[in-house]
Amino acid sequence: MAYYVEEKLSSSAIGARRPIINEYFLSSYTMAIYNGCEFGCPYCDGWAIQPRPLNERVRVPIDLPERVRRELEELDRGDLVGITALSDPYQPAELTYRLTRQTLRAFADYGQPVLILTKSPAVVEDLAILERIHASSLAIVMFTLLTIDPHLSEKLEDRAPAPALRLGAIATLKRAGIPVGVALLPILPYVNDTDLMLHATLNAIADAGADFVIWDYLLIPDERHRGRINEMLMRIGRYPPAYYRDLYRGRTLPDLTYRNERDQALLKRCDALNLPVRAPHALYAGRLRPQNEAALLLKHTAFRDSVQGRVHLARQGRELADLIYTGKATDVQLRASPLYNTLSAILQRTRDADA
Secondary structure (H helix, E strand, O other), X not given: OOEEEEEOOOOOOOOOOOOOOEOOOOEOEEEOOOEOOXXXXXXXXXXXXXXXXXXXXXXXXXXXXXXXHHHHOOOOOOOOEEEOOOOOOOOOHHHHHOHHHHHHHHHHHHOOOEEEEEOOHHHHHHHXXXXXXXXXXXXXXXXXXXXXXXXXXXXXXXXXXXHHHHHHHHHHHHHOOOOEEEEEEEEOOOOOOOHHHHHHHHHHHHHHOOOEEEEEEOOOOOHHHHHHHHHHHHHHHOOOHHHHHHHHOOOOOOOHHHHHHHHHHHHHHHHHOOOOOOOOHHHHOOOOOHHHHHHXXXXXXXXXXXXOOOHHHHHHHHHHHHHHHOOOOOHHHHHOOOOHHHHHHHHHHHHHHHO
């Protein structure tokens, strides 16, 4: 069980604006509520950046809500803040401190768009606040879900809420009109990446009513984390370390050929289920800064282009997205995009506001 350390923030609560927009979480800013995570899932990147075990100690910034309110005064209302930074905002500490709830109240008061990434159905307890935010700007909830197999889930993330509870929360939020996504983060080779496993998981996600899904692959940033992953594999299936050694070959991500093949299989299955593989444009259209909206549309289109082999078009789209986000795109560059008419209509809102 983790122990809590109450403290005051020594740096900003929300942090600096991202130089490029986060296409997974639609965010221009990233923040955490707590530092450390009681769920302590062994595959989490957080283990690699913490000097002590991730789930041993949770730092509780008791002045966070007050700091957030001050910082929101300086933020553009079209910039989404992602509460997504390697610490679950609805871990058990939230039952005691309610820092996430107080932070969301600040977002509601200021009309600031927000996306929350969690594994806990406890987010539903703040539904009324989420509805307030969504009525004035944009509120999205994303659930991390690796599998719907309760036995595998218990081995992978035994301290996190069961998959069935997360699926139930997705349905509840969807009925209330709150956009909901699912993050298959991470895809674990030989564990939750088989066609049968992905078929069952994606079908359950679609049946629960999720608006979209994203995915990415297990990151192994250093040898310490590699050892932890090997221990996890031995616990859940007695996979020899050679399996990952051959697939990763010392890199932080698995082999590109493997990722491309899995991307294509996931995209094909999602298309068959009519399950968007990034947040649909309709969810955020008109709710973010025009530059952010246009950049996200381009990046989400580029992802599909990349998976389907249109590499040059994907690269062109991503480069243009970054130029638009930073306000550096020229009309000549915009006209080179197949999405020119849509992009021009989105960006016209900026020109109208400046007129």
